[in-house]
Amino acid sequence: MISTSAGVRRTYYVLELGNTLAASLIWGINTIFLLDAGLSNLEAFAANAFFTAGMVLFEVPTGVVADMWGRRASFLLGTVTLAVTTALYVLLWQIEAPFWQWAVVSLLLGLGFTFFSGAVEAWLVDALTATGYQGQLEAVFARGQAISGAGMLVGSVAGGYIAQLINLGAPFVLRAAILALMFVAASLLMRDLGFTPRRDLRPLAEIREIVASSVEYGWRVPAVKYLMLAAPFTGGVGVYVFYALQPHLLDLYGNPEAYGVAGLAAALVAGAQIVGGLVTPRIRRLFRRRTSALLAIEGASVVVILLLGLLTSFWAALVLVAVWGLLFAAAMPIRQAYLNGLIPSQQRATILSFDSLMGSSGGIVTQPLLGRAADVWGYPASFLFSSAVQVLALPFVARSRAQRAPADSDVAATPTP
Template sequence: MVATERSVRFTYYTLTLGNTLAASLIWGINTIFLLDAGLSNLEAFAANAFFTAGMVLFEVPTGIVADMWGRRVSFLMGTVTLAVTTGLYVLLWRVEAAFWLWAVVSLLLGLGFTFFSGATEAWLVDALEATGFDGQLESVFARGQAISGAGMLAGSVGGGYLAQLVSLGAPFVLRAAILAVMFVVALALMRDIGFTPRRDARPVDEIRQIAASSIEYGLRVPAVRYLMLAAPFTGGVSIYVFYALQPHLLDLYGDSQAYGVAGLAAAIVAGAQIVGGLVTPRIRGLFARRTSALLAVDALSALVVLLIGLIASFWAVLVLIALWGLLFAASMPIRQAYLNGMIPSQQRATILSFDSLMASSGGIVVQPALGRVADVWGYPASYLIAGGLQALALPFIARSRAERAPADLAAA
């Protein structure tokens, strides 16, 4: 079958929908699942920190897989790894395993996601260029964001009520099954287009080249460097904010067994993600520069996180969650288009993986630290600190804006 830019977009949207559906089945109850297994808040968020540590440790090795064997192979390996580690999570929950076992499996869970990060996005951008796509990347990323939101909405609501009706382990089992289906779908639809894998390369040489490329096309480019330095604050805070919503909402609701309510938090974020993806072009059109849009959206997001910590009303917090999700969803396509516009095609997977590594590195420190704050002073206090940490990203985005990169001025 001859690839067209339309078929490329269809494949990307299909893979995005399936993967998000599988992943989001546990997003609404993951923290409750860990607490139910006997872990404290500190241990639960430390397990999440090991997950993000896995993403940091394995970003470069899996980037080599994408470069040497292709983005398609990387995606397929990701589905297999995630399916297996998800099954191991259920086993640990059943036996109420020791924390160190959770740490090891969480690390391997991070490995699974690194096979996707960078490689899938790089596959899309290169394939679109190779098939003559002449539109704006924001439009594709925004549509993908909306489709991802639809998958997250279905998965988070379904996962929450499946946990309530069957058991907390049931959404994890279903997630592994869907990942197996996605392996077959990717095998049939995904082909490396506009990129030729370097299968004769040597891993050690590749590591050196990746390190050199990350510095040459990433850290040595001021506009890219400052954007990446903002990532640990936005990435580390966002993952804590999302997962802490589950027990925090149950506290506000007054029923620790209402897992459907916990799933509601993820569902609201999913709905906001759909809307955010659809309104991204309008938000982008309000600003001459992409970085101006990022500054405004990220500042508002930090303020909303602070308000979640200050307000004790269940219904008011639901509204704030929707607003936070909308802001987060609206910022991502703009950031993706800005970053992709500043890096060359051959180094795209490498730089995108390094950017993901930077975002994950923030979660290693932020999650257990804020989890400890929640243990000692409660979830509201942890949200107040989280809002302050997210605001620390703003000076770095402002420095990136000051570089006046051509990608910052691209037409909306």
């Protein structure tokens, strides 16, 4: 059993690396995979929207699993669910299934990811507290993000070229196999520390308590509420842009079957994630308050997405993708540290899951609408619409900043993670 903060961090890094490697194998070719199965842009992004809807629907019930059975149990259930639904995706692709079947499996795929959201982050923070960690959370989140970026870089590049050498279904098969290995790794390494599962509660009573806690410690805390209200705009646009970049880059490149090139979008985001994770502590020191950093970064992201819609050069698009990924990677650890500083330990998994739910909810609406815009006017126009949607997040971050919460200006020394 891990009993030191160093052991907790190492386990967290292993879980982040393995999960991201598995997930990212299909990130570079997912949209192309769906289009190859006979779906239109509207249907492909509607399938993604059903995935997002699954995350929204199951966030609270899987939060119950994390609270009643433990964060480790939630992680294990997530690996199993994702492995099975990933295999079903391959089956649907082979038989060119109708859209409704893609919708159902995508919904269940969202269920798999909700077992991870909130639970893993809450496990880390509580376990670090239980083992006496005295450092700054940004450092751990940033290192984890850099490691995840390495996994994403390898996975996205490998997935693109595996698809090009074998077929579009091969990366999905490999993903399911790696998830099975992660089940074994988590069984051996992950233990709940600093948190005792509450198995005495009934599920429905626990759901009511979670909803009440989300309102009490999240929605009724202005700094938390406004940060969460910004999430649907940034989350919905972020997932659309990431997946729309795959066919858009192929259009700019001029070869619709160069799947390795499509994987470059995910690879560039992964490389930017590594760099962003490493430079986040430095970026944080440029701003006295965390929300000031978030406003600057998210404002710059709006401009980058706008330029993606305006410029038609393949190489310029690659540069913009790298910058966009760097901005996203720099913002996430700062936002995570800010949010965790605003919420109490006992409700941490609950509020983090609710925050994830808010971010996912934006994708339910934006993905099919922006996908339809791509069908009618093309991908560049859909990026212009995306920038207009994301700019709506900025006033909410500014309102969170106006609350002057202590967590906004925490300047604890950055340790060696």
